[in-house]
Amino acid sequence: MDSQKSRQTIENLRKIHEESLILNPTENIPFCSDVNLDFLEGMYISEEMRNENSKVIFAGRGNLNELYDFWCKYMNAKAVTFKPHSGLDAHISVFMSLGQIGEKVLLLPEEAGGHFSTHQILSRLGFDVRSFMIDKEQYKVDILRSIELIENWKPDYIFVDRSEGLYYEDFSWLKEISCIKIFDASQYLTNIMAKDYDNPFDMGFDIILTSLHKNYPGSQKAAVFFRQKDELWEQVMKGLNIYISNIHPKDVCSLLLNLPSDSNLKKYSQKMLSTTRLLEEILVKNHLPVVRRNFNNTWTQHLWLQPENKERAYQFFRLLEDLHILTNYRLLPYGLGYGLRLGTAAAVRQGLEEKSVPALAEVISKAYYANAIDDMLRKTAYTTISKIKKV
Incomplete structure (x- = not known):
């Protein structure tokens, strides 16, 4: 009976997925191939060569890191590991490997x-944590005030871990700061790999952490890229070998098999950004409560809507959900309050193109002003999503 209930729950999730457009920036549809990797489930496969001095070796296995060169090339990295299982797992294990209490x-x-979660994680690990100074008006870091803080406080590490933002900021002003600098690329990975965004290594960062299932359409894993294969790399890898026992080789092999060509990745990156910009411009034209930005800056695929209050935001979120347009309801940064977060990374993977954006924007706009769903709106939403997904 429990098995039957589980099957039904999973089938319900499948049906919702098939009928919906994913319009938030932190979920994605993985690249996949027809190669069956099920035989790797539960196996222990090392990333590195092992010998008689290794504490444990499993027979009948090779090592995987000889296959990592293409990922390193994309990121201009000297080394990479796919040991962490998620972005926060990477945060915890890397900082446990690097730092000392205090x-x-x-x-x-x-x-x-x-x-x-990051401030709480680092504080729990025993670090003394302070924050960048911010410019709430421009939705950016306040560079001058942050430099003053750095000069006076002298941090051992600088960690730029952005899960939300309208702009991809230039942190090259950190180059001359003498400390270990770490960047989380989870929200920007595709655009960095496609060279639509500047590489954090070129801004002076030493390590890039990233999940592989948000902006980039991969397995639910994380990666740690290193600018140099040096003592810092050795220190982190030594720690990761202690704190993470299994790399989940099926997911890693899926990432290796399904790495797209340069041209396909570029098309995906640019379509993600162009559909976001067009959607925002049409919603602004339709007088929806868009948090507007300056497109002369490097923009992201994140789009924010800020209804007049928390209750209205939540109601609109649920209304779109009922139309099978899946967004995020969340507390927006910079003191903006509650609102909706939209993004097109997964929607592009589902079939969203520039030509289909006006119809999608029209459904969203009608839903906002009607503040209710009638049969006509429901039918229009269904038709729009079906055309996007080419069902």
Whole structure:
């Protein structure tokens, strides 16, 4: 009976997925191939060569890191590991490998789009954590005030961990700062790989952490890229070998098999950004409560809607959900309050193109002003989503 109930729950999830457009920036549809990797489930496969001095070796296995060169090339990295199982797992294990209790970490705060868990994680690990100074009017880091803080406080680490933001900021002003600098690319990975965004290594960062299932359409894994294969790399890898026992080789092999060509990745990156911009421009034209930005800056695929109050935001979120348009309801950064977060990364993978954006924007606009769903709106939403997904 429990099995039957589980099957029904899973089937319900499948039906919702098939009928819906994913219009948030932190979920995605993985690249996949027809190669069956099920035989890798539950196996232990090392990333590195092992010998008689290794503590444990499993027979009948090779090592995987000889296959990592293409990923390193995309990111202009000297080394990469796919050991972490998620973005926050990477945060915890890397900082446990690097730091000592009492060392100082300068962090992008939640108020400026930083991940809401990171400050708590680093504090629990025993670090002394302070935040970048921010410019709430421009939705960016306040560079001058942050430099003053850095010069006076002298952090051991700088961690730019942004899970939310309208702009991809230039942090090259950190180049001359003498400390270990770490960047989380989870929300920007595709655009960095496609060279639509500047590489954080070119801004002076030493390590890039990233999940592989948000902006990039991969397995639910994480990666750690290293600018140099040096003592810092050795220190982190030594720690990761202690804190993470299994790399989940099926997911890693899926990432290796399904790495797209340069041209396909470029098309995906640019379509993600162009559909976001067009959607925002039409919603602004339709007088929806868009948090507007300056497109002369480097923009992201994140789009924010800020209804007049929390209740209205939540109601609109649920209304779109009922139309099978799946967004995020969340507390927006920079003191904006509650609103909706939209993004097109998964929608593009589902079939969204520039030509279909006006119809999608029209459904969203009608839903906002009607504040209710009638049969006509429901039918229009169904037709629009079906055309996008080419069902």
